[in-house]
Amino acid sequence: MNPGTNQIEALLSDESFLKYCGGDEQEKLYWESQLQQNPALSKQAEQARKLYELVKAELVDVPAETERFRTYIQEYISANGRHYENQPPVIHMPVRRKVWMWTAVAILGFMLGAGGYLLYLDKPATGTARPAQQKGQLNNDVAPGGNKAVLTLADGSQIVLDSADNGTLSQQGNVKVIKLNSGQLSYQQTAKPVTAVLYNTVSTPRGGQYKIMLADGTVVWLNAASSIRYPAAFAGNERRVAITGEAYFEVVRNAAMPFKVDVQGMEIAVLGTHFNVNSYDDEPSIRTTLIEGAVSIKQQAAVAFMKPGEQVQVTKAGEMKTIPHANVEAAIAWKNGLFQFNHTSLDEVLRQLVRWYDVEVEFQGKSPTQRFGGEIPMDSDLSEVLKILNYSRVKFSIEHKKIIIRS
Known part of the structure; x- marks a missing residue:
């Protein structure tokens, strides 16, 4: 077992950390202060929090190496009740780079309603070509600003x-x-x-x-x-x-x-x-x-x-x-050429896209309540951004410089 896995196990067996994952305000202040002072711990804490969210959402495909962590989390949730039961799910989006080089073994959870799955993205060999455009890609594409x-x-x-x-x-x-x-x-x-x-x-x-x-x-x-x-x-x-x-x-x-x-x-x-x-x-x-x-x-x-x-x-x-x-x-992701979302509502995501791509938005059906997490390069065409957002149950299309949202 590597030191990082040991640290994740230690965090998930710590009731104080589990309260922090569950949204306890007092523990949130404590842990955010600790993680800010200890960047090395911050990476393991982020992975531990994602595992907490996956188990809380009753996901099945937890990696074998981290299967035993489920016990710590399930015992805590059973004893203390489910947290944020009425909160909308968070969709964690894959990060697409222009060079199409994925971060090695990056864990990203896609919270789709009551279910979801854990996705491992393996870095391809150097020189891997950009994947061909998928059939049914979005039409009327819009270039970035x-x-x-x-x-x-x-x-x-x-x-x-x-x-x-x-x-x-x-x-x-x-x-x-x-x-x-x-x-x-x-x-x-x-x-x-x-x-x-x-x-x-x-x-x-x-x-x-x-x-x-x-x-x-x-x-x-x-x-x-x-x-x-x-x-x-x-x-x-x-x-x-x-x-x-x-x-x-x-x-x-x-x-x-x-x-x-x-x-x-x-x-x-x-x-x-x-x-x-x-x-x-x-x-x-x-x-x-x-x-x-x-x-x-x-x-x-x-x-x-x-x-x-x-x-x-x-x-x-x-x-x-x-x-x-x-x-x-x-807050400064835009200056560094990124859309960065952290439990961000769809309305806020769309406001950023409207400003950057100079488009309008039309809802067909109820306004979705999903929230999004992840980052996307701002030099992506609008279709690339929407294909990533389409991992949620919300469906997006482009018609004459207008984003159409169908829930």
């Missing part, structure tokens, strides 16, 4: 960035606006003092993202259907910008000029830090996730001071909530 944005200058004139030539695009006061060879927009300030504050705006459509370097060196990634308004050069005692939609910031530290972000009446203040803000109108709350550094969130009279790994959620009613151990990877 890409680098698309419009720059609006201080005088109101606009430049379509994805079709603009590389090089200097404009002169805004004492700042050159340059499109680099990488496609990134960059503001380069001369040594002259700022004589007038000129505001520019970069807006992305659905199906677009863009990367901007502001005059102070701060780098901003804009997600689809988003915008940022900012001065071409910063002046005074603060650096203030405003966003809609979603943006990831890597702010250059300057204690003399704090960096502030206005988001729908909320203010985020930082000195130098990395954080993500999701403020789409169709999301239930504005979510600010801190990766490193420190920020403060001000919403009317309420103020929250964040630490790395935390997420602050502000609802449309103005209520503020801090999540102490947020899923940081999921």
Whole structure:
């Protein structure tokens, strides 16, 4: 037995860990803290949790090596009752890479209603060709989004960035606006003092993202259907910008000029830090996730001071909530070119697909309640994403840039 299997057995024989798997809030706080401090343990804990879910769902095909673990879990469930009985199932999706190299012996459970199965994905030999398209593939395919944005200058004139030539695009006061060879927009300030504050705006459509370097060196990634308004050069005692939609910031530290972000009446203040803000109108709350550094969130009279790994959620009613151990990877997955789902509702999955593929959605029948887990590269065609989602009992098709959902 390898050390990893020993560790999984130790976890599944620990009542505290089983309570954590079952949703006990107190144990959740404890174990999330422990796993964050011990990355080596985190991998075994994730496999142990998946085995717990499989046994809880009364699955039969548990691998022989882990068959004895069933006893620990079944005894605990029998003694304490089934947890989350009324919760919708979670469909864990396989990860499809463009190079079609599967992770060696990755365990992914597909929770399909009351049943399901355990799938082992073995890494093929080097050079394995991409599988042929399956019969009955989705028609009317939609390509993924890409680098698309419009720059609006201080005088109101606009430049379509994805079709603009590389090089200097404009002169805004004492700042050159340059499109680099990488496609990134960059503001380069001369040594002259700022004589007038000129505001520019970069807006992305659905199906677009863009990367901007502001005059102070701060780098901003804009997600689809988003915008940022900012001065071409910063002046005074603060650096203030405003966003809609979603943006990831890597702010250059300057204690003399704090960096502030206005988001729908909320203010985020930082000195130098990395954080993500999701403020789409169709999301239930504005979510600010801190990766490193420190920020403060001000919403009317309420103020929250964040630490790395935390997420602050502000609802449309103005209520503020801090999540102490947020899923940081999921929050910034889009910046790294991934859809990442973690017990994610179908509605939230579809909102992301609508923004990235610039499509509409139509339900035929009741709205499904399944939740999804896994990650998919964002450079996949829409049909690839939907074929993976089709592992659930929900069926998807594409008709004239519209996703049709049949439950």
